[in-house]
Amino acid sequence: MGILVVTGLSIVFIRDLFAVVILFGIYSLVSASFFVNLDAVDVALTEAAVGAGISTVLMLGTLALTSRREKKSSHGSTLPLMVVVVTGGALIYATLDMPYFSDPSDPIHHHVAPRYIQQSGEEIGVPNIVTSVLGSYRGFDTLGETVVIFAAGLGVLSLLGRFGKRPEIALPSPSMSHHLILRVIAKALIPLILLYGLYIQFHGDYGPGGGFQAGVIFAAAIILYAIIFSTESAQKVISPFVIHLLMSAGVLLFAGVGVVTMLLGGNFLGYNVLAHDPVHGQHYGILLIELGVGITVTSVMLSIFFDFSDRKRIRSIEEQ
């Protein structure tokens, strides 16, 4: 907690944006360990992969496009400060009547949650309860979140991307392939990262993990490759066109599972009808939708990263 506060304060006061981005990464990593302490391993994994991992890379990408120094703000800071203080005050006020932390008589332990804990084993048969809730009981929320990711990708694409437009220029993007150490280590690491991504993807039923985290890890491996070697060689492996196709395909796979369940006579995303045995149906359903989530997350992350790096190349050409 102490480290969190110190990091948070230094983010506010440091004007060097590069340092700020790195501090954000530290902040996320510390929160992730905090979540592990609270036994929320799935959340911790997500925080580590998304907060400390991919968003740091994306923010660094933004810095490469803009500048490293923070501009002096022209606005006064009195009003924002007041808003923050009032909000903080309200939050503290709210804690006064909260149930005690980890008190077994909390309302959250007595209403909806017991059924998830006691019956998800029989109804869904997946050992990781978090996956049962995310994938099945509240699967529709997860579909919504996947669409949120898709919408974000769409937004960046419409601002920076060259969707459907052929690139007019072919300037080699900067690469670091002349650094021998980087090259060798990257080559050794990338397959392992990909493998780990797949493990997280398909082992989500049994341990912490699932489509979101796996998608981010998978994307990280490809981004690492793009940074070390060059954007073009990464795009040779997976072209922007394919990325855009995959962005849609993931959402469609997820929603498609829902449509199939409707055609088979169930409700939307009611996986029971997918196989003769409802528990098997749940397994298939969760596996497929997690795959959909993974595909969309990977491709959206890649799309955003490539949009940034292409932008950088185009700008450096304009400057010449």
Added chain:
Amino acid sequence: MISDNLPALQVVLPLIAAPLCLIIHRPKLVWLFALFICLISLGISIELLSAVINTGPISYEMGDWAPPWGIEYRVDKISGFVLLIVSMIGAVVMLYAGKSIEHEIAPHKQTLFYSAYLLCLTGLLGIVITGDAFNIFVFLEISSLSTYTLVSLGKDRRALTAAFQYLIMGTLGATFILIGIGLMYMMTGTLNILDLAQRIPEVLETRTIRAAFAFLTVGICLKLALFPLHLWLPNSYAYAPSSASAFLSATATKVAIYVLLRFVFTIFGVTFAFEIMPMGTVLMLMAIPAILIGSTVAIFQQNIKRMLAYSSVAQIGYMILGISFASVTGLTSGILHLFNHALMKGGLFLALGGIAYHMGAARIEHFKGLGQIMPWTMAAIVVGGLSLIGVPLTVGFISKWYLVLAALEQGYWPIAVVVLVGSLLAVIYMWKLVEAAYFNNVEPSEVVVKEAPLQLLIPTWLLIGASIYFGINTDLTIGVAQQAAEMLMGAGQ
């Protein structure tokens, strides 16, 4: 089988269509496809509303899990009514977008526009139809993110700043709403709205629930642009593409008001919100300056899209004013105005788009002599303007009539005066346009400009025509609004 799944299809159809747009890729085809989807959505919402009126609320279990464990979709009178508003505007504006977007946005970005538009429609419909508090947040995010995209696709470079400003304010609002939902979950252990409504009274006295109430109210008011939290609205509406302005002004804020009604009346209940917490006074104190200041600022705008945006701030004030009375008549006027304002503001923004189609923008100087050059477009603007003012035989009159009735019912006659002053201010800003359009001679150099294309005129007149039709034939709208209001008031007692 299809009829059983209608509630899911209402949202899932545009949701599946949005990524399909990227795969279809050719702008013309994408538009046809999106239009087709919007029309089916409209059909579904008509079907749902009539089913609700005839047989009562519909509940649908997502994933076959019974609520509160799974997510419930629930259509009752008010959500059915708002679904109809959103999908109707969605379909009419999509009809319009084909021609207008072709003109406004670079070819390779048109597909992205349609995809974002469908996502936004998905988000808005999803917020309205769901019976689950967290699901509201998820779909709120979908609609917000796609809205930022829609705004940023505007031709003017200032659209980017406007979108960014909206993004910051919108994210703040969403975070506040999320905090509120989280606090409620902590105290009740459930996320289902009906279940929450049952379990909240036990813990109503705690500070945590009061804080949740405050966070939700502030968050939603940011989203619905209630004065003084409206600052993101004028720029976003002014610089977005014409079709996006029309769609957003007619739906996005309306859905936010629906969310406010849901949380305040269904979950917390009238007694808590208006007797224990000073909800009525607070809303009234914000609605009155919204009406007066919004209308006054509108008078001084040179960019007419911005003028209409400020007028929206004022009109939102009317809706909130109606709600703040916490009486059946007041709520009826608020809910009625949701529908009526969607018709007239949607129609007006579409008409402006028609002018911008030829002029490149819609500033006051572009209106000189337009009465002769674009008679149909200008006529639409005049009729829409009369409705904004609240002249009899238009929808604007009906909602204001109920609003004044509600004010007098509770003996707040000064509020009736505020409504009247608001109308007078509307007369002033609309008169500016009329004067420019009809009392100025055309300069010969400008005669090259013609009437807007039919593809733009027809959707415009569909909405403007509807605003006259529902001003004369009020059975349907008033009936539904009144029943919805009674239901909301009854829910808290």
